[in-house]
Each structure stands twice: as structure tokens, then as C-alpha cells.
Amino acid sequence: MEHLSSVPPRSGLVIFLNGTSSSGKSSIATELLAMLDEPYFHMPVDAFHAMRSRGDVPPDRLATVLHRTWQGYHRAVAGMAAAGNNVVMDHVLSAEWRLTDCLALFEPQDVVLVGVHCPLPELERRERERADRPPGLAARQLEQVHAHGVYDVECDTSRSDPRECALRIRDFLTARPTPTAFQRLRAAR
Template sequence: MEHLADAPARQGLIIFLNGTTSSGKSAIATELLRILDEPYFHLPVDAFHALRSPVPVPPDALDTLLHRTWRGYHRAVAGMAAAGNHVVMDHVLSAKWRLEDCLALFAPRDVVLVGVHCPLPELERRERLRGDRPTGLAARQLPHVHAHGVYDIECDTSTTDAAACARRIKEFLPHRPTPTAFERLSSGQA
């Protein structure tokens, strides 16, 4: 067996899917894992929330717990990429600090920022069908989630299905721009 310590170092690529709840990020991630040419890990923020024990959290402690969970999630993604793993993450940048935290942690050249859009009436229809989200959550997130205004690539899941969005992202990867959206956001050029 080869010594793994001799494996060449590399920075993993992060495909960062950003959109409101019910916008289709997880469906796109599932399709990406199916079609990408190299192994990727899908790390959705919802999975980190689901890992928490079922111990009741007092209402006055919930915001702190959620903040710590999101910060831990960002660091887990950064750690996986720093170890050379490719990651598909899906997240909701509905608070400015979340983007700022990711900008501080991720290698900006190795992030493909994908805007996942969907009009509000369709988001609300999907929320009702899912039944596992608070009513109106997407509507509350929508004014904030795309406020930073810059992406490497964008898709609208109300007009394009998840498989087609994933194919567009895969085809885009070899042609990533310089500077990337994350590089522009990091330097204040956006």
C-alpha cells in the first residue's frame, strides 16, 4: 500500500449552491454527484442541522445554537476542501455574516458560486408540497439571499430542471472566470 502522506497536495473545488429554501439546490446537487467526472461530497447545511441531538433547545438559546451550527458547517466545508476533497455545498446566504464567514474561510479561486433562483409563487407552492418548512420561510429569505449580487453562474429552477442545471454547471467548470465571484467579493470588486 502506498503511503498516503505522499499523495500530492491540492485544494478541492467548492461548488457553492446558494438559494432560498425549496429553490432546488439539493436536487441540483444530487444530479451533480451523478454526472461529475471526479468524486465530490455533497455537504448540505440541512444535514448539519439534522445531526444535532433531539435535546430540546430553549427559545432564548436557539439563535446562538443555529449560529454555531452554521459556523461549524462553513468550517467543515473549508476543511474538506483544504484536504483536497471536492465539495458541492448548498446553503442559504440570507444573512450577510454567512457570506463574510465563507469568504474568510474558503480559497476564493476554488469556489464556483452558483445562484439558484426560483420565483416566489413557485417557492411557496414547493414549500406547501414539502410540508417540512415553516410557511413563508422562502419569502423571508428571498430579499436577502442574493443581495451580494454576483455569481459565476446562475440557474432558474422554475424554467430549467435540476438535471439541466447540473449539466450547465458541469460544462461551466472548465471555463471558470478570473477573477471568480468569490475573488471579486473578497476584494470588494463586486
């Protein structure tokens, strides 16, 4: 059994997949986990929503419950990375405060911000096929999710399959340029 005192401190890397619902983030994350050399944890925001009890939340409290869930999610990812764990984060920056919160919490040099793009007609087709998302969710998210406009890596899941996107991200990791997208975004604020 390894003693904690023998574990050297380090910061973990966060591969931050940002895109609308149904854009392909989870499929890319699955491919990444299969091909990365070091251990990574896939931490999708959907998993945090799924942890919540199934009781009905009164409509006047729903926004607060969701906001706290996202805040907790950001802090959980930041905590895993601060403990030296690598994380593939699967998120939707469909509200400005989410990006602001992440910029304040994460070590900007240790984040690879990935834009996961997909055109609206394809997003709508995927939503119809999935049937586990409200119709029009991706359309409502589309304008804000990429509004910050700065990424380290971008992919279009209507043109590349999840494995091709994951390979592009993996290849980017070998020589990450600085400043990172998170460093540029933080400096701009």
C-alpha cells in the same frame, strides 16, 4: 494501501449552491454528483442541522445554537476542501455574516458560486408540497439570499429542471474565468 506521504497536496473545488429553502439546490446537487468526473461530497447545511440532538433548545439559546451550527458547517466545508476534496455545498446566504464568514474561510479561486433562483409563487407551492418547512420560510429568505448580487453561474429552477441546471454548472467548470465571484466579493470588502 496508499501511504499519506504519496498523496499530492491540492485544494479541492467548492461548488457553492446558494438559494432559498425549496429553490432546488439539493436536487441540483444530486444531479451534479451523478455527472461529475471526479469524486465530490455533497455537504448540505440541512445535514448539519439534522446531526443536532433532538432535545428542545430553550428559545433564548436557539439563535446561538444555530449560529454555531452554521459556523461549524462553514469550517467543515473549508476543511474538506483544504484536504483536497471537492465539495458541492448546499447553503442559504440569508444573513450577511454567513457570506462574510465563507469569504474569510474559503480559497476564493477554488469556489464556484452558483445562484439558484426561483420565483416566490413557485417557492410557496413547493413549500406547501413538502410540508417539512415552515410556511413562508423561502419568502423570508428571498430578499437577503441573493443581495450580494455576484455569481459565477446562475440558474432558475422554475425554467430549468435540476439536470439542466447541473449540466450548465458542469459545463462552466471546464473553463472557469477569473476573477471568480468569490475573488470579486472578497476584493470589494
